Amino acid sequence: MRHPQCLELLDTEDKLRAYLRDHADELRKVRAVLFLCELPLTDAS
Template identity: 60%
Template sequence: MNDFAVLRLYIPMSARARATRLWHHLSPPQLAHQLLTQARRAGIRQALLFHVGSGYLPGEKPSHAHVEGTAGRHPQCVELVDTEEALRAFLFEHHAQLHAVQAVLLRCELPLATEGKATHASAG
């Protein structure tokens, strides 16, 4: 398949999902984990959560992850891989909870070798 796209959602660690259950009112789940669950339910082909060692989000100061504790403004990244159409549908469906999210959509172009043609240039 050559129609893959990647949607990267950059989220502050402190971002919380909307409360959808009684227990969520006491302790709402992290937005990143909730988005992974929702991506699975939506049939998104692949979803990954990247923990960032160092970085910053728009308007914030740089921060660094530390084993004893990390600032709430520290970024993390949820990466979704599927078709552009499926990713845009996911964004549209969940736009209400993505107010604290910086989203980047990248189209993937895979160079595929055709049959009968060499994949590497021969020397000489």
């Protein structure tokens, strides 16, 4: 099975961990990093 180089739609750690778990046999040598690029907006008052 071929996998893309970048999975931009995995936007949460839970989704990333589930994907890695579900495809563990195929992704034995793959390393993944999740960068938190967006922070939630908060009320400054």
